[in-house]
Amino acid sequence: xxxxxxxxxxxxxxxxxxxxxxxxxxxxxxxxxxxxxxxxxxxxxxxxxxxxxxxxxxxxxxxxxxxxxxxxxxxxxxxxxxxxxxxxxxxxxxxxxxxxxxxxxxxxxxxxxxxxxxxxxxxxxxxxxxxxxxxxxxxxxxxxxxxxxxxxxxxxxxxxxxxxxxxxxxxxxxxxxxxxxxxxxxxxxxxxxxxxxxxxxxxxxxxxxxxxxxxxxxxxxxxxxxxxxxxxxxxxxxxxxxxxxxxxxxxxxxxxxxxxxxxxxxxxxxxxxxxxxxxxxxxxxxxxxxxxxxxxxxxxxxxxxxxxxxxxxxxxxxxxxxxxxxxxxxxxxxxxxxxxxxxxxxxxxxxxxxxxxxxxxxxxxxxxxxxxxxxxxxxxxxxxxxxxxxxxxxxxxxxxxxxxxxxxxxxxxxxxxxxxxxxxxxxxxxxxxx
Amino acid sequence: xxxxxxxxxxxxxxxxxxxxxxxxxxxxxxxxxxxxxxxxxxxxxxxxxxxxxxxxxxxxxxxxxxxxxxxxxxxxxxxxxxxxxxxxxxxxxxxxxxxxxxxxxxxxxxxxxxxxxxxxxxxxxxxxxxxxxxxxxxxxxxxxxxxxxxxxxxxxxxxxxxxxxxxxxxxxxxxxxxxxxxxxxxxxxxxxxxxxxxxxxxxxxxxxxxxxxxxxxxxxxxxxxxxxxxxxxxxxxxxxxxxxxxxxxxxxxxxxxxxxxxxxxxxxxxxxxxxxxxxxxxxxxxxxxxxxxxxxxxxxxxxxxxxxxxxxxxxxxxxxxxxxxxxxxxxxxxxxxxxxxxxxxxxxxxxxxxxxxxxxxxxxxxxxxxxxxxxxxxxxxxxxxxxxxxxxxxxxxxxxxxxxxxxxxxxxxxxxxxxxxxxxxxxxxxxxxxxxxxxxxxxxxxxxxxxxxxxxxxxxxxxxxxxxxxxxxxxxxx
Numbered sequence: 001x002x003x004x005x006x007x008x009x010x011x012x013x014x015x016x017x018x019x020x021x022x023x024x025x026x027x028x029x030x031x032x033x034x035x036x037x038x039x040x041x042x043x044x045x046x047x048x049x050x051x052x053x054x055x056x057x058x059x060x061x062x063x064x065x066x067x068x069x070x071x072x073x074x075x076x077x078x079x080x081x082x083x084x085x086x087x088x089x090x091x092x093x094x095x096x097x098x099x100x101x102x103x104x105x106x107x108x109x110x111x112x113x114x115x116x117x118x119x120x121x122x123x124x125x126x127x128x129x130x131x132x133x134x135x136x137x138x139x140x141x142x143x144x145x146x147x148x149x150x151x152x153x154x155x156x157x158x159x160x161x162x163x164x165x166x167x168x169x170x171x172x173x174x175x176x177x178x179x180x181x182x183x184x185x186x187x188x189x190x191x192x193x194x195x196x197x198x199x200x201x202x203x204x205x206x207x208x209x210x211x212x213x214x215x216x217x218x219x220x221x222x223x224x225x226x227x228x229x230x231x232x233x234x235x236x237x238x239x240x241x242x243x244x245x246x247x248x249x250x251x252x253x254x255x256x257x258x259x260x261x262x263x264x265x266x267x268x269x270x271x272x273x274x275x276x277x278x279x280x281x282x283x284x285x286x287x288x289x290x291x292x293x294x295x296x297x298x299x300x301x302x303x304x305x306x307x308x309x310x311x312x313x314x315x316x317x318x319x320x321x322x323x324x325x326x327x328x329x330x331x332x333x334x335x336x337x338x339x340x341x342x343x344x345x346x347x348x349x350x351x352x353x354x355x356x357x358x359x360x361x362x363x364x365x366x367x368x369x370x371x372x373x374x375x376x377x378x379x380x381x382x383x384x385x386x387x388x389x390x391x392x393x394x395x396x397x398x399x400x401x402x403x404x405x406x407x408x409x410x411x412x413x414x415x416x417x418x419x420x421x422x423x424x425x426x427x428x429x430x431x432x433x434x
Numbered sequence: 435x436x437x438x439x440x441x442x443x444x445x446x447x448x449x450x451x452x453x454x455x456x457x458x459x460x461x462x463x464x465x466x467x468x469x470x471x472x473x474x475x476x477x478x479x480x481x482x483x484x485x486x487x488x489x490x491x492x493x494x495x496x497x498x499x500x501x502x503x504x505x506x507x508x509x510x511x512x513x514x515x516x517x518x519x520x521x522x523x524x525x526x527x528x529x530x531x532x533x534x535x536x537x538x539x540x541x542x543x544x545x546x547x548x549x550x551x552x553x554x555x556x557x558x559x560x561x562x563x564x565x566x567x568x569x570x571x572x573x574x575x576x577x578x579x580x581x582x583x584x585x586x587x588x589x590x591x592x593x594x595x596x597x598x599x600x601x602x603x604x605x606x607x608x609x610x611x612x613x614x615x616x617x618x619x620x621x622x623x624x625x626x627x628x629x630x631x632x633x634x635x636x637x638x639x640x641x642x643x644x645x646x647x648x649x650x651x652x653x654x655x656x657x658x659x660x661x662x663x664x665x666x667x668x669x670x671x672x673x674x675x676x677x678x679x680x681x682x683x684x685x686x687x688x689x690x691x692x693x694x695x696x697x698x699x700x701x702x703x704x705x706x707x708x709x710x711x712x713x714x715x716x717x718x719x720x721x722x723x724x725x726x727x728x729x730x731x732x733x734x735x736x737x738x739x740x741x742x743x744x745x746x747x748x749x750x751x752x753x754x755x756x757x758x759x760x761x762x763x764x765x766x767x768x769x770x771x772x773x774x775x776x777x778x779x780x781x782x783x784x785x786x787x788x789x790x791x792x793x794x795x796x797x798x799x800x801x802x803x804x805x806x807x808x809x810x811x812x813x814x815x816x817x818x819x820x821x822x823x824x825x826x827x828x829x830x831x832x833x834x835x836x837x838x839x840x841x842x843x844x845x846x847x848x849x850x851x852x853x854x855x856x857x858x859x860x861x862x863x864x865x866x867x868x869x870x871x872x873x874x875x876x877x878x879x880x881x882x883x884x885x886x887x888x889x890x891x892x893x894x895x896x897x898x899x900x901x902x903x904x905x906x907x908x909x910x911x912x
Contacts, residue, residue, distance in 0.1 A: 042479075043478070043479040049478075049479075051478075056478070059478070061472075061477065061478070061479065062472065062477070063472050063477075063479075063480075065479060160481065160705075161479065161480070161481050162479040162480075163479055164478040164479045165478070165479070165705075167704075168704035168705050169704035195483070196481055196483060197481050197705075198481065198482070198483055198484065198705060198706050198707055199704075199705065199706075199707065272701060273701075273704055275513075275699075276511050276513050276522070276523050276699070276701070278522075279513060279515065279521065279522020279523055280476050280478070280520065280521045280522045281522075282515065282517075282522065284517055284577065285475065285476075285477075285520070286477075286478075292574070296517055296575075297515070300515065320699065323513070323699035323700075323701055324697055324699060325697050325699075328699075328700075328701070332701055
């Protein structure tokens with residue numbers, strides 16, 4: 001219905017949104033008239049897009065990201081931009097320059113991150129669908145913490161055009177929804193080849209989730225239940241895996257030795273890419289302008305010092321260091337070698353099993369301020385980063401609770417077999433009656 | 435003291451659209467920031483997309499320079515802050531360039547010389563800064579991103595050049611080669627930029643940046659050679675440094691020391707896939723290149739080596755020559771080669787004029803008049819000058835025939851009366867010359883020829899005049 005709008009006046013009591021559209025245009029199609037929330041690092045023409053950073057405050061993109069175009073083509077109403085960790089750098093959404101988002105399940109806890117606003121908006125029932133982005137777990141972590149479904153697609157299956165880059169080689173836009181069927185539908189709309197993105201693959205997604213998993217081989221890497229994983233979380237996840245086994249899947253324990261280096265490889269790679277990606281924010285073209293009366297290098301340095309939050313500045317410095325001459329070989333090059341090992345591990349395991357399963361996060365949602373030192377925060381990404389390093393699909397589906405807080409089951413699949421991880425998640429979601 | 439020079443040449447590829455987006459490259463006469471889009475402005479979320487044509491052009495260059503093209507090459511980010519750099523990094527190629535290890539043969543200081551090419555790689559041009567309120571201490575600076583994203587190739591030579599002149603010759607040959615390929619327009623302002631590494635054997639090398647013209651290369655290097663030699667003679671050390679060439683003053687100047695500490699933090703561009711284009715080479719058919727055309731000019735037109743080299747040294751000149759002689763290859767070539775290579779180029783340079791300003795047909799007309807003996811060489815030059823001046827002043831162009839008629843420049847053949855009168859006058863006005871002639875001084879005859887030429891405004895046929903003057907002098911002796 002061209003020319004139509006849907007009204008959107010949510011009770012945003014968990015601060016999921018950075019801004020909303022009171023009368024959102026919509027049309028006809030697979031998502032005709034459906035309210036969809038979009039993470040604030042995805043460009044929306046005419047709607048301010050800040051990545052929850054002061055340095056982009058006031059930036060209104062002149063173009064839509066490809067995924068936003070596809071949403072609109074299917075009639076969706078883009079009703080708002082959701083809160084996030086600044087530029088996607090965080091695991092709690094506490095790093096937003098505009099204040100944190102609360103977890104709708106327990107407002108004293110974080111919603112996870114970095115797509116915390118999108119997860120909270122869905123979990124609170126404000127919207128049925130939301131887009132998140134996942135660089136090292138940023139869709140799956142908040143999905144797990146808020147008790148919803150989140151899919152990180154195979155790298156290249158969704159266009160990144162219009163996604164404000166944090167770590168280009170790792171990140172994907174993906175669907176977040178209350179259930180697998182809705183997530184699958186949203187994925188169908190946004191997936192597919194985009195000539196504007198050279199890393200985009202020509203492989204559309206047209207799939208109706210199928211709960212039949214008899215004969216599917218599920219590998220369970222021991223490392224996913226290693227040190228740092230809350231035994232209560234481990235127990236809930238094992239129960240979920242057992243349910244899948246009862247439904248006819250074959251469960252095989254296995255090992256993934258490259259996990260030992262995965263986190264380091266991830267942080268070196270993403271900070272390196274970020275240090276370069278964020279160089280363009282110099283106050284010349286967008287965001288609050290630099291003081292043009294002063295020498296340029298002083299003006300832009302001040303702009304960056306004030307415009308970026310602490311975590312962003314930390315990662316820019318780490319990445320700058322890792323790429324510096326004399327250190328490149330020790331850090332960036334090493335990280336790429338470790339990344340290849342992770343990829344090789346996945347390939348080896350996927351010759352024997354169809355999917356890998358384990359917890360999405362080692363714990364349930366943190367209390368605000370609980371992870372006060374950066375390193376313990378980084379460590380909580382250990383189970384999600386391998387999929388990003390290898391570019392393989394991974395989904396998080398709610399699988400139970402620990403003290404009323406949701407736990408996510410993570411299912412990772414072969415490269416380009418997003419359909420299968422969706423099916424396994426769907427099989428679990430359908431319950432144990434088979 | 436042996437001079438060692440290596441060059442890094444940046445050329446804009448003459449594609450219709452930019453390297454990573456669809457914006458037009460035809461920006462030079464347009465408003466600032468009118469040829470931009472999210473990609474070449476580096477707006478957040480935009481992604482580069484490689485222009486296939488630019489890769490083809492770069493491969494043509496690689497092939498023409500006899501380079502090897504590896505199976506896989508890769509774009510990389512060169513990170514540095516500068517206001518003309520929209521993304522805070524430049525997309526270029528680093529450790530996996532498009533092409534490596536080629537060569538280009540040039541006319542060196544000591545004959546034919548092979549200059550080795552280290553690498554050829556592709557990169558994007560940054561934007562342009564426009565300083566307002568005086569070049570030395572600008573009040574403020576504006577940024578124009580029209581140029582941002584124009585495809586460049588960087589060609590790096592081995593340190594094989596031994597003099598500023600050789601460097602100039604190399605550049606001329608390279609320019610000709612690129613023009614023959616049809617991938618480069620040397621006349622576009624800023625389409626070429628050269629950095630030169632220069633050292634005196636045994637000393638540190640100095641990088642000279644910011645040379646933007648062909649003549650500038652020889653000038654900048656000549657200045658730098660002199661500077662370095664003087665330092666060595668005075669027993670001083672040459673510092674390894676980066677210097678800037680100041681075109682207006684013809685000197686090089688030390689850069690700020692900060693610039694030498696750049697760490698560009700190169701890493702592979704994650705938004706682009708590696709290029710696997712070696713197989714494209716099979717489909718690239720190179721056009722005739724300068725060396726082949728030079729050989730053909732000698733074989734087909736009977737040009738001398740020097741004329742052939744000059745005429746084929748620039749694409750337009752070679753094309754002009756072939757058009758001029760098209761109607762009668764063998765008949766017109768010898769005269770046309772001389773007149774174009776020697777006379778026309780000189781007259782054009784003198785007027786700082788472009789070859790486009792003169793019609794080949796007009797040159798043919800002139801050559802025909804000369805060949806038929808209708809005008810003398812001296813008159814030929816005059817006709818040419820008139821034609822060029824008319825162009826320069828934007829006046830209606832006359833044909834050579836019309837000019838000859840209007841200016842009454844046709845040889846005074848048959849009109850011996852006028853010549854005889856001029857001869858008598860000249861002898862009478864210069865009794866000393868007559869005496870000298872009688873004393874057997876050969877120079878006297880030439881002097882008198884010159885005097886008569888002046889009186890007849892060059893219309894007298896030199897051979898005829900010589901004969902008649904000798905006879906007149908003999909008569910005086912008798």
